[in-house]
Amino acid sequence: EPEVTQTPSHQVTQMGQEVILRCVPISNHLYFYWYRQILGQKVEFLVSFYNNEISEKSEIFDDQFSVERPDGSNFTLKIRSTKLEDSAMYFCASQGGTGGRGNTIYFGEGSWLTVV
Amino acid sequence: SQQGEEDPQALSIQEGENATMNCSYKTSINNLQWYRQNSGRGLVHLILIRSNEREKHSGRLRVTLDTSKKSSSLLITASRAADTASYFCATVRGGSEKLVFGKGTKLTVNP
Numbered sequence: 001e002p003e004v005t006q007t008p009s010h011q012v013t014q015m016g017q018e019v020i021l022r023c024v025p026i027s028n029h030l031y032f033y034w035y036r037q038i039l040g041q042k043v044e045f046l047v048s049f050y051n052n053e054i055s056e057k058s059e060i061f062d063d064q065f066s067v068e069r070p071d072g073s074n075f076t077l078k079i080r081s082t083k084l085e086d087s088a089m090y091f092c093a094s095q096g097g098t099g100g101r102g103n104t105i106y107f108g109e110g111s112w113l114t115v116v
Numbered sequence: 117s118q119q120g121e122e123d124p125q126a127l128s129i130q131e132g133e134n135a136t137m138n139c140s141y142k143t144s145i146n147n148l149q150w151y152r153q154n155s156g157r158g159l160v161h162l163i164l165i166r167s168n169e170r171e172k173h174s175g176r177l178r179v180t181l182d183t184s185k186k187s188s189s190l191l192i193t194a195s196r197a198a199d200t201a202s203y204f205c206a207t208v209r210g211g212s213e214k215l216v217f218g219k220g221t222k223l224t225v226n227p
Contacts, residue, residue, distance in 0.1 A: 031213065043159065043204065045214035056213050091159060105149065105215055109158035 002026045004108035006092050012114045013082055021077045021111045023092030031095040032075045033105065034067065036060075036088040043091065049075065082115045089113075122205055122218040130226050135192045137221040139205030140185075146208045148181060149215065150190050152201045159204070162190070195225045 005024045013019050025032050034046040047057040049067055064086075066078045075094075079086055089110040096103050122139045129135050139148070150162040163179045165172050165188065171180050178191040192199055202222045206215035 033214075035215070042219050043206070043215075043217040045216070048213040050213075058214070089156075093159075104161055104164050106161055107151070107159040112156075 002106075004092055004094055004106050006090075006108035006111050008111055009109065010112040010114070012116060015084060015115055016081050019079045019082055019086075019113060021079075021090050021092075021113070023075045023077075023108060024073050025075055025092065025094030026096070026106060027073070029094035029096050029106075031055075031105075032067075032069070033093040033095075034077045035091045035093060035107075037091065037110075038085075038088045046077070046090075079113075082113075084115050087113060087115045122203070122221045124221055125219065126222045126224070128224040128226065129195055131195060131197055133195055133225075135195050135199070135223055135225070137190045137203050137223070139188045139190070139218060141188075141205075141207050141216075142186065143207075143209055145183075146210045146212075148179075148188050149206050149208070150177075150179060150188075151204045151206060151217075153204065153220070154201045162203075192223075195223075197225050197227045199223060199225045 007022045032049040035043050037043045045058050047061045047067055048055045064080050068076050089112050091107050091110045093105050093107045095105045145167055147164055147166045149164045151159040152162055153159050163172055163174050165179050165181045176193045181188045202220040204217050204220040206217045
């Protein structure tokens, strides 16, 4: 079964540093997402991306965050000047485009980010 | 309560028993999806049920949706120790793309 792949699986970074989390969505999918899960808490939506632009974002997704699809396969989340409270599992997800939205959303294994 | 609230928060059963988890939500939805998460791992998609569907099956899983009560249930039959995980429902509202997750039900299946 096709899958969403994420790298790195775990990253430790110093507060104030920039971090880039990478994702390869399922190849024929058109909608891409980032979610995060702080330890012991709910999975929270960050941003959705379609047709090379952000289509929806949450209040969490402030100027500290940015997303990019630099080529035809990768989808990245950049966190500038990380804070301790950015420590979380970050999930990339994708959805197929046939029939528009409202299809199964597939998640990757996640990237654990620890800010020290 | 918030969109996509599951209950119970924790459920412990014996192998072979059935496990039922419930999810309630507040606003109208486009679809509802159930996911499983093993500790520290990714979210594995189980079933998607659309707002015009009432029941779906996949193997040992059965999901129901009652839009009049704004609730869904996930039934796992003949549970196995390998079913031990957290189970989340997540809803997608019309006009939005985002999944809104509940806090999940932590299921423990004892061998």
